[in-house]
Amino acid sequence: MASVKDPYDRGYRSQGVNDLIFTTDHVAEKAEVHIAFQGPVAEYVTLSPKLKEFAAKMAAARDSGNIDLLNILMPQVVQALDFNADHVIRFSVFRQDASILNNAGYDFKQQNGVKVRVNLLDLMPEITLKHMEGVEGAYVISAKLAKAGAIVEYMWTETPEDEQSWQRIGDGTFNRSRTEVRGGVPTKRIYVRARYHENGAVGRWCKPVSIILL
Template sequence: MSSIPELLAVTNLNELSINDFIALLLTVADKTDLHPALKEGLPEYFSGGEKLREMAGNLRQLRDAAATGNREAKAEKMAAWEAGKLAVAMNAQHLTMLSLHRKDPSLLNNIGLELKQRQQGGKSSVNVLAETPVVTAKHVQGPSGPVSGSIVVVISRAKNTIPFEMQMTDDPSNESSWSSQGIHQKSRIEYQELEPAKRLYFRVRYHIDGKTSQWSPTANIIVL
């Protein structure tokens, strides 16, 4: 009996850091909400966008708690991490079966996961992912000067249509302190009502079909 082919690259989930996996969960959640074949009638084992975002939020909290040395939180973090991987893998299997049943490979496009036959990368994807975006942070200027507590983060990319992931921290030496700021396509992201006198650090990377570039050099700014 023939087995179901593995059309989506889910075996590399174990290679992702916890921050990368949280970002992947959020990307897959957004793509799931928009997928035309996933609007209704989903099986009970399938995790919709809301559920995936809930998993990402819970995993982020457990990651932060575990970073304090809490052993119970570390165990819960690992369990939640594995549960998230299983959810992504089950979603991928469902979409694979649906694609095969309908004889429609396009159902596997734009779902936040890489197609297995593309793992070596097409020429354009490889070229883009070999580069990194450039991030800068500036104070927001008002009529009478810088606006207190407000900054704008500006991202320069090879192409304005390339999505990127952004992270922020106030302690760049602590890898677990970097918090996801989501996946974006706009080039300017503004923050308001930040804590004055605090130095913040930002980094970005391209995020294409579940595949990422290296992190950019960090940009930092002291909030006024």
């Protein structure tokens, strides 16, 4: 790899657990259909199912407070992401096709001080939920947005497996990173999902996150 210029921003190497879970899931989604991961691959390449398994294990360790396991998993995941990025670069060089570098789930480095444009529809918002202190049945949605002012649609349900049960939150779309929601029923577990809107089109839903209302 020394003779090949690395186009990718390897910022995931210093990410916290929440961001790394999001990155791993995103790269896994892209790897399902990306040409570099179709057919036989080298043993150092981690395919989509294993990446999703890594993300699920990190989420479970985070939720259970198992710091020791996270300290084992996170370096393994970073190495897997590194090796996969290297594989995409090699594949692009072998095919002599720079377009292969696109849509692999990795951000590009800044070029001449200008960051490569983010296509929101290729991404999924990362959201967390927490209780609103002192307000019964209320909670706060915090979203890590891919760019400032991005428009996000939120929906909620008590039965995430039933697609027809999902309902819009408020007017449905918001362009801020913090949204307060009131009027929920205490003791109920609810699930919230989000997706980006851009130029009249919509992206993919993120994985639902849940909270038990107080």
